[in-house]
Amino acid sequence: MTARREIEAVTARIRERSRDSREAYLARLDEAAESGVHRATLSCGNLAHGFAACGPQDKAALSGGTVPNLGIITAYNDMLSAHQPYETFPQLIKEAAREIGGVAQVASGVPAMCDGVTQGQPGMQLSLFSRDVIALATAVGLSHNMFDAAVYLGICDKIVPGLTIAALTFGHLPAVFIPAGPMTSGLPNDEKSRIRQLFAEGKVGRDALLEAESKSYHGPGTCTFYGTANSNQMLMEIMGLHTPGSSFVNPNTPLRDALTKEAAKRALAITALGNEFTPVGRVIDERSIVNGVVGLNATGGSTNHTMHLIAMAAAAGIRLTWADIAEISEQVPLLARVYPNGLADVNHFHAAGGLGFLIRELLDAGLLHEDVQTVWGPGLRHYAIEARLDEDGGVSREPAPAKSGDEKVLVPVSQAFQPTGGIRVLKGNLGQAIIKTSAVKPQHRIIEAPALVFHTQHELQDAFKAGELDRDFIAVIRFQGPKANGMPELHKLTPVLGVLQDRGHKVALVTDGRMSGASGKVPAAIHVTPEAAEGGALAKVKDGDMLRLDAEAGTLEMLTDAETFARREPASADLSREHFGMGRELFASFRQIVSRADQGAAVF
CATH class of the missing domain: 3.50.30.80 (IlvD/EDD C-terminal domain-like)
Incomplete structure (x- = not known):
């Protein structure tokens, strides 16, 4: 199914505006892909350094140069609730790689700061710049040229955009983004907001405020309101960089672990060593960027992405503008009410049908480009699903529900909350x-x-x-x-x-x-x-x-x-x-x- 005329028109203008820069980008991508991974041509000293810390099995596999090696870029730290679950992900990924005859190595750690900690503090002035630092740090990790593909462990505000910029800079490599999921629901967001306002008026003390904040931000996972972190996860899925249905599964659950291992195996399946070579620079094109903007508007997502999406697109030679984002917003209805656009949190959104329901609705209305490449294969319809845990502990998928589970949170296009994204x-x-x-x-x-x-x-x-x-x-x-x-x-x-x-x-x-x-x-x-x-x-x-x-x-x-x-x-x-x-x-x-x-x- 093709996108409706208005969406196609914006996409065509972006494509024409970006023609020269996109062609130059793709030429560089093809040249890098043809050169291949240099692991097989590294000097013995270079290669010995590259796998010196590996176990005997992985060292033997990498010595031959024909086994796929998966680079792990991780934003793990245990101060950020959203990133703390990533502590265990590298081991899961390495196990998954070995199960299919591959190898995985942590290529680099990147910084990840919490805007929630630095709000109103001097450190907040480093926040936006941290996006580009993350891109630079990722580039250093991947510059060893030891990897056939990469997986990216990041979830919060500037981290995912920074990782995306770097992934597209290494656009000849396949890339799969692996989320950690939102924390379970705590104190309702509207109640947290009420206590904040009472504190601002001097009607409650710091003890009451800290109690409310602690009940809201209470465990591992992303904050549950629909800010930049959860907007990031929506974008990675609707742009085809997640495995289908993985964005909003809570951390430390069997399904979350199964999705993580599946993502690692998928990244290894789409390297140049196999038959499904899918470099990330081909996944992200003008259509997938427009799909991201559509998703941002349909869900009432973060205004930070009016900058991040422009920077992310530029890394792939695509010139996106504020005018494009605003014009798409006029065509896309608001289908989700998640705090601060409503009272529900992202867990309620997921339970009501989540991204699978939303993507199907947008596809059926001609508001998304269906004919895109994703890490799961051609076509965005693969993402109109719900992910479940099967009897063997793996991942199964079924079509997204025909009806929303809660129409105060998520609605079909025919019942949109408002006609534009806002x-x-x-x-x-x-x-x-x-x-x-x-x-x-x-x-x-x-x-x-x-x-x-x-x-x-x-x-x-x-x-x-x-x-x-x-x-x-x-x-x-x-x-x-x-x-x-x-x-x-x-x-x-x-x-x-x-x-x-x-x-x-x-x-x-x-x-x-x-x-x-x-x-x-x-x-x-x-x-x-x-x-x-x-x-x-x-x-x-x-x-x-x-x-x-x-x-x-x-x-x-x-x-x-x-x-x-x-x-x-x-x-x-x-x-x-x-x-x-x-x-x-x-x-x-x-x-x-x-x-x-x-x-x-x-x-x-």
Whole structure:
């Protein structure tokens, strides 16, 4: 089944725009594939170093040069709940490889930071840059040229995009991404949010807040709200880089282990040594990128991916733009309500039918490209399934349920929650910005109010505590872009602005920073570009200037005459204190060369 005309048109424009860069990329891919893995041609000293720590069986296998060797790139650490389960995955993968006559080696570990730990802290300024560090670290691991394919163990915010960029840089190698799954459901997300707002108002103490947070984030696995981490898993599946049905199976379960071993075996089955050679640079093309954007909109996914998808696509020679993402959003209905777009968590979504149900609905409506290559084989219809544990402890699959198990969480296209995905591009005399409206009620989508300007989220929090914000206003938080300080998430603003909105005030946020995958009920124009540190128009705003944010019309304006606005000098900020401590001084070169948000905020 072909995609409907509007989706095909966007895909065609991306393909035409990317023609030269994509052709150059594929030429490099083919050249690398023809050269093959150099293991057989390494000097004896090189090869001896490469398998010195292996056991006798693996060492003998690698000596011959004809046995497939699987590289494992792991983002394991035991501080991140989502990545802690990866501790046991390498052993499972090695066992699976040996069962089919292959070998697996951990090629590299990559850093993985937790945005939940660093929110509002200096370390958050390294968060976005960590994506590109992960890509660089992966490249170092794979540069030994010992591997016929790779599996990638990563799940959270910047980790999966960084791993994807690296996988596509080594696009001649097959790549399978292996998730660890979400933690089991804890304290409901809406109750957690309620306690946060009460704490912001001073109505409960830190002990109550910590108890609520600990009951919400309580065990191994991803956080259960639908932020960037779980958006990552959706993307990897709908873009064909997971084995079907594997995204949202809880960790430390027999099915999770079975899926992990199956993924390792599949990666070895699609190397150039077999008959199903599937290099990842051929899996990811213009159609699969568009499928990812469709999935992002249909599920109400993370705004961070308006940057990550652009950077990921660029690694495969594909030029994706904000305009493409917004145009696709206008064609794709919202089919899922997962917090912060609803009350349910990702486990409820999975139980209601999950990605298998959603993919089938989107395919049947002509909203996805079905004729894509995946790691499971040709065609996305393979992913319209549910994965189960069979009697022998392996994986079996059956068609996704015909009906949703909970229509408060997941619905068919015919009963969509809203006709569009809710990701809009705002344009006006303040620049371009992204807004996500899927969690914003219609009555809050148009705000006209005076500006209150802050240079940090802590300044706004202090003003709230001092009782200075009980009024209508649009908060302008500037000098938070990639060049200024690495573009931290400003998630600490969510409870404060939510309280003010609940009190009946008209409030909104305009910032060149980010608001995380948990962007919620308050309208937020984020990723404003050009950023203030580049002399963008945001630097010209003063307290009291009337601003208008119109998410329906797609505009972001300062309501002053053009001549006055043009004459106004942009403000500056002393950012020197933002550039030292917690490792920030090591990223000076990144801040100098990083691209704009609408270009992926990348240093490559």
